Amino acid sequence: MGVNIVEHEGVSYSHPASFIMIGTMNPEEGELRPQLEDRFGLCVEIRGERETADRMEVVRRRQRFLDDPQLFRSSFEPEQQGLRRDILEARRLLPHVTVDDATLELVARIAVELGVCGHRADIATCQAARALAALEGKPDVGEDHIRDAAEMALLHRLRKTPFDNQIKDLERLDRIIERKGKLIDLPFQDNLATSFAAGETTTAASDEAASPPAAKMQERRAEAASKEFEIPSLQGLAAKAVRMGAGKRNSTTTETNSGRKVGHRLPRPDETVGAGNLAVDATLRAAANRTAGTAKPFSIQKEDLRTTIRRRKVGNLILFIVDASASMGCNERIEATKTVVNLLLVDAYQKRDRVGLISFRDEDAQLVLNPTSSVQLANLRIKDLATGGATPLNHGLAMALLVAKRELRRDPDMSPLLVLITDGHGNVGYASQNPLRESLELADKIREQHLSSVVFDTSIDISRIKAGRAVPSHARRIADAMGADYYHLSKLQPQEIIDRLEKHL
Incomplete structure (x- = not known):
């Protein structure tokens, strides 16, 4: 259960509310600011169908809906009822779904290695993974649940700058889960001084004694070279350097309903004062001053109206x-x-x-x-x-x-x-x-x-x-x-x- 708060001109009202916010946007219209984007727990990308048969089916279903909306809805009713039963059962099971320490550590390591700022990604990943496990009727969260949940929770948080590559980061996500979040043990070069302590002598015996360690070391180097090592991401520092100057450049006085209130003014003769731009406090003060010291009851007249002056960043x-x-x-x-x-x-x-x-x-x-x-x-x-x-x-x-x-x-x-x-x-x-x-x-x-x-x-x-x-x-x-x-x-x-x-x- 959440709380809905409505505020306007110094008047505030709050009430309990249970709701889920779902937003849609077209990426071609620009990106959300990172601090707003991070408030959304999960994100999914929706693309048009690429297969010919699927696109044909979309057209057929659209036409069926236009021909008879009620019949079209009823054809999917059995599936809807089945999904509804699954969700209700998942809600019942959700309080009993557990996330063990090993899985929790995996989530934390994913966030750390991918350079995610803040902790909302970890929280959203765990909550979504528990919900997925409950939907499948499983009492414990597994790696598959973490993988699916992390992709939704991290998709909009990985790209800290416009040029970061989400696809590469999601590929790294798969590799992190495959090794269960454990750090990679990079091979270190052997200490040659120890291996060749007797290297100062020129005898054949000393040469023969030195050769086996050298051969072993070459084998280890060859083995290390044959392995694929993951290079840690260095995007974090660059992202921080780029994002230091966030925020719009200029601020301007505006007559729209958006922006911070900075004052009030008398409305123009041809101006209509609406609820959105009415300066309530200034209007009440003007009406109070007009009726003060008179026997007239308090009332608000047209000459008392004041319009809000707002300033917003552009x-x-x-x-x-x-x-x-x-x-x-x-x-x-x-x-x-x-x-x-x-x-x-x-x-x-x-x-x-x-x-x-x-x-x-x-x-x-x-x-x-x-x-x-x-x-x-x-x-x-x-x-x-x-x-x-x-x-x-x-x-x-x-x-x-x-x-x-x-x-x-x-x-x-x-x-x-x-x-x-x-x-x-x-x-x-x-x-x-x-x-x-x-x-x-x-x-x-x-x-x-x-x-x-x-x-x-x-x-x-x-x-x-x-x-x-x-x-x-x-x-x-x-x-x-x-x-x-x-x-x-x-x-x-x-x-x-x-x-x-x-x-x-």
């Missing part, structure tokens, strides 16, 4: 607009951009930022990576970026403006940052026949939307002489029109870009 949207045309010396710069995106995604995973990537080449622009904080999805999308062709710079700017406005509609409190990497040599128009003038007009529209932006100019010369005076590069002119910070990079170095972007994040 992440950034970092949207790359990358020139992938032939004029950029494509391969080197594209690889550098991939490196930058991956580096930022590690940081985005901690700060709950999102990273997107627009690539433009040939005749149009492509949203290669829709804004995401999922490292797995990003690696999949940017693995093979096409390069070469003309330079449709204006298409990239137009798409960046559309994507940024779309994301702001979804989350008005978000802080977008546009990062343009180009040499500025656009030669394909978006909606006109003058691509140079159009690029400045699009840049000005980005500025009108108050979108923060940075331009990295990769052209060889940052200015040229025309009519006796220096004319800035077109990338510099775009940066000025966007109101963007401008940096010239003759060589696209990933770390230099990261260093430049740090002050904008």
